[in-house]
Amino acid sequence: MELSEIFWNASVEELKSGYIDKADSFICLLCGENVEKGIVYPYEGILYEAERYMRIHIEETHHSVFEYLLGLDKKFTGLTDHQNHLLRLFYQGKTDTEVREETGIGSVSTIRHHRFALKEKERQAKTFLTMMELLKEKDNHASAFVPPPKTARMVDERYNITQEEQEQIVKKYFLNGTEGHLKKFPLKEKQRLVVLSEIVKQLNRENTYNEAELNEILISFHDDYAMIRRYLIEYGFLDRKPDGSLYWLKK
Template sequence: MEFWDATVEELKQGYIEQKEGYVCLLCGETVEKGIIYPQDDMLYEAEKYMQIHIQEKHQSVFAYLIGLDKKLTGLTEHQNNLLSLFYQGKSDTEVQQELGIGSASTIRHHRFVLKEKERQAKTFLALMELLKEKDQHAPAFVPVHKQAKMVDERYNITEEEQQKAVSKYFSEGKLEKFPLKEKQKLMVLREITNRLDDDKKYTENELNDVLTAIYDDYVLIRRYLIEYGFVDRKADGSSYWLKK
């Protein structure tokens, strides 16, 4: 949620400042103010250490954002490739040679199209901000999690729908039945993730224990949590954790 509520400037730096510390918008890592953090035989105050964390764990904010699903960035695969090469500092000629398309003038045209997209995005953001001040009937939508796969109509979920689904499918903390419809599956899985610790890495047995307490067919739930991009794991299945 902090990711989607962040300003453009906060997204650019990759973290937000809170009263007690700094929170990485890319993974949720938190560093506390007033503590000196050691790194490579050096000592850093909290904000600088957060900047180092982003560089070491995510390469850069650009690398993280460009790697998000195209439904979240609005970029085509071709535009994604172009932006990546531009970010690397390559000239139009170098980009043309690497992609093997058109000529240097073709790349300049793509730059123009991207600038048009930027101008449109700024205008659209301004319109949406103004709309918030007037639209009293807009429903509150559940934010799409950043690691969501195959983002489509299934993710069109309001907070009211989410609450109703929890009431329908859960009783005293237990999932009574796993729904067949994709949208309902998504709402149920989202609720299950609330039972998992954001900062914990689970062994397979630990995760199975948590899921079994929710639903008898823990293997089914585990598979869908991974398939929908809520949970990641090591290739050998020795460790599982919530994606952020």
């Protein structure tokens, strides 16, 4: 199961904790880190059981689930930049007076109004989430959509892809399996996204690649490896150092 699929299928409680409890391990929803059960893990001279170690991983690697979620694209959170900033300050435990002083927004009553507006947004989100859960139980004709990657820079119609469409695109462009050479590189963006999603599955999320190492992997898919590399960065799958010396999968 792809990390994005695990993330989007997680319950609210699982998202709050930042990890899911599987039969033999705990999996970080934010980066895919897998912590095996039944093993003790050392950290700063102390041994921790698996679940406690997963919590340490989230704190040390991602700071907090809240911070990570705030960093997602606004298409995922539904927040404006202004609301995002306010939530960050509220999470830090700042008073209305301190928030007003830091943001320079109107008066203390203005900040209270923003708090109220966010509570209204919470109530609306709960209502909508409940309706969608109930709809799942009745709607037998809904298409199964492929979850967009969490690292997507902008979620729009390009990501409106059903699982059936994904399978058709993969068969069309990967004639010898998804680890083989592409028949050609697609021009349409929706098809391009599916192809790029398959290519990144051959990269290790824990690895950092120099340019030569990355090129060696990408050339197995298409002779124009530089084009593939450019699109992987453009669509938010890869990140890199400013000088292009090192590349890694975004988490």
